[in-house]
Amino acid sequence: MGYEAKELDKLISTVRQKYGLPALGVLIAQGQNAPLVAMNGVRVLDGNQRVGESDMWFLGSTAKATTATLMATFVIRTPWYIPIRIRTTQRAS
Secondary structure (H helix, E strand, C coil), X not given: CCCCHHHHHHHHHHHHHHHCCCEEEEEXXXXXXXXXXXXXXXXXXXXXXXXXXXXXXXXXXXXXXXXXXXXXXXXXXXXXXXXXXXXXXXXXX
16 A cells, blocks of 8 residues: 555545545554554534544444454354255245
8 A cells, every 4th residue: 555644635635525525534554553544524514623533433334244244254264164055945846
């Protein structure tokens, strides 16, 4: 990735303005290094209070899919995993 803080700030500002978002935040994890965090915008679309690092961000649109994927991976990789066969009551004609 190799982003620097100033580059990332400029990038998210451009994206936020392009799509008319009140705020946009980004966190990039880079191996063992401290994550790079950047945010830009205001708390309310017509407001003037800037977003900050202590603000809470909504992640609901990805949380369920991520959790389901992690759980499926866990189930498949555990030694007690038992394949399940599903039977239907209908028979092919």
